[in-house]
Every structure is written in C-alpha cells, then in structure tokens.
Amino acid sequence: MTDTPQVLLGHHLKVLKLPTFLREHDKIARQCATEGVEHTGYLLRLAELELIERERRMVERRIKEARFPAVKSLDSFDFLALPSLNKTLVLELARSEYVLRRENVIAVGNSGTGKSHVALGLGLAAACGVRPFLPVLLAGAAAGPVQAQMSVNDVDASAVNCGAFQRWGAGGWTVTSPTSMTLNTGSAISLAPGMSFGPGTTQGGVAIPVILDRHCGNL
Numbered sequence: 001m002t003d004t005p006q007v008l009l010g011h012h013l014k015v016l017k018l019p020t021f022l023r024e025h026d027k028i029a030r031q032c033a034t035e036g037v038e039h040t041g042y043l044l045r046l047a048e049l050e051l052i053e054r055e056r057r058m059v060e061r062r063i064k065e066a067r068f069p070a071v072k073s074l075d076s077f078d079f080l081a082l083p084s085l086n087k088t089l090v091l092e093l094a095r096s097e098y099v100l101r102r103e104n105v106i107a108v109g110n111s112g113t114g115k116s117h118v119a120l121g122l123g124l125a126a127a128c129g130v131r132p133f134l135p136v137l138l139a140g141a142a143a144g145p146v147q148a149q150m151s152v153n154d155v156d157a158s159a160v161n162c163g164a165f166q167r168w169g170a171g172g173w174t175v176t177s178p179t180s181m182t183l184n185t186g187s188a189i190s191l192a193p194g195m196s197f198g199p200g201t202t203q204g205g206v207a208i209p210v211i212l213d214r215h216c217g218n219l
Contacts, residue, residue, distance in 0.1 A: 020050040048178035052190045062127040074121035075202075082114055090118060091202060094125040095155065155206050157181040162216035164191070171199035173212045181211065 013022040025046060032042040063071060074094055079087045098105055105122060107115040164179035175195040182188045189206055197208045 018050055020053040021046050024049055045178065048180060048190070051180060052178055052192050055190050059128050063124070066123060066127060068120055068123060070120060071124060072117050072120040073124055074118070077114065077117050077121060085114065085118075090122075093122055094202070095206070096122075096126040099126050155211070156184045156214065157211050158184065160211065160215040162212075165212055165216060167212075167216070168196075169198070171209055171213060173197050173209055173216075 009025075010022060013019075013025075028042060028045050028049070031037075032045070037045075074090065077090075079085060079090075093105060105119075107119050109115055160181060161179045164175060164177045166174045166176050168174060173196070175191045175193050177193055178191070180188055180190045183206065189208075191208075197212075199209055202208065
C-alpha cells in the first residue's frame with residue numbers, strides 16, 4: 001500500500017507526458033530538503049528542468065527536419081577573416097525576427113565568402129529560437145547593404161534570476177541552476193547549468209552577458 005502514491009504519480013506523469021518530472025522528482029526533492037527549499041521552489045526547479053529538456057528535444061527535432069547539409073553555428077564563423085561582412089547585421093538576423101515576419105534572407109557574394117556558413121548559422125539560430133522557421137535562400141550576385149532595425153545589445157529580459165548565475169573574470173557568466181529569460185522581443189530562452197558566456201558572446205543571437213551585466217552587474 002505504501003507504494004501506491006508513487007505508482008500513481010509515475011502513471012500520471014507519464015500520461016501528462018512529463019518525463020523529466022518523472023525522472024528527476026526524487027533527486028530534486030532530496031536536494032530541496034537538504035537546502036531547505038520550499039515546495040514552490042521545488043516545483044519551479046522541476047518545471048524549469050522539464051522546459052529545458054522539452055526545448056532541447058524540440059531543437060533536435062527541428063534540426064533533423066531541416067536536413068541541413070552540415071550543422072554550423074555563427075559562433076564558429078571567423079568574422080575577422082571577412083571584414084567586409086556586416087557582423088552586427090548577421091547577429092541581428094540571428095535573432096530570427098525575419099522568420100516571424102515570414103521573410104527570406106538572401107546571402108549574396110562570390111564563391112568562398114562564407115555564404116554557406118552564415119546561412120547554416122542563421123538556420124541553426126532559427127531552429128533554436130523560433131517556430132516555425134523558414135529556409136535561407138543563397139544567391140551569388142552582388143547587392144547593396146541592408147539596414148538592421150535593432151542592435152543585438154538592445155535585446156533585454158523582463159526579469160532575470162540573478163541567483164542562477166555566477167560571475168567570473170571581466171564580464172563572464174556561468175549558469176549554476178536551470179533558469180529562463182523572457183525577452184523584450186516576445187521570445188524566451190532557457191539556460192542549463194554549466195553554460196558559460198564570455199564577454200561579447202551570444203546565444204541564439206542574444207547577448208546574454210550584456211543582459212546579465214545590466215541586471216546582475218553588482219554580483
């Protein structure tokens with residue numbers, strides 16, 4: 001009889017399709033008991049873990065459905081090797097607002113100028129950040145500059161759980177517990193423990209260190 005609640009809980013969590021709740025609730029309960037965390041904090045930790053895992057699976061599914069010939073991020077693109085490329089514009093495009101406006105992006109230039117890498121990076125950013133996402137169109141012609149509407153540093157969060165981050169070095173931050181940010185662009189970003197962001201780095205086109213310096217700079 002004493003196992004009945006545990007069995008029922010497992011059944012209900014499976015029916016509700018909450019696999020992370022099912023897998024982690026015992027361990028998180030022990031951690032919260034040790035740390036003296038109340039029931040709302042316990043539920044918050046479980047909910048954040050479920051959200052992070054669900055979004056991770058969603059991103060994996062999008063990348064698989066997109067059938068990218070290779071998976072490349074903008075973080076690995078060498079902007080210094082191509083000074084004529086508008087880095088600010090590329091990072092702004094990585095916010096994927098053009099997807100929400102149902103617009104295409106046309107990368108133009110001669111062979112070997114990084115069009116494919118940028119296109120794949122934008123596609124990956126879209127897969128990680130918005131839904132649904134559209135293909136990036138490649139072309140090999142010249143075109144004039146495009147003016148971006150918002151700087152990447154203008155993106156902000158409505159609220160930040162500063163206790164979920166630890167500052168290091170000159171403007172670096174590490175995530176110490178699961179958390180998420182709701183952005184002024186209308187989207188949200190989930191962050192898992194162990195993720196680190198150095199000065200000037202971005203996550204899905206969002207300047208996480210800038211936001212954390214703004215809200216938690218006194219840590």
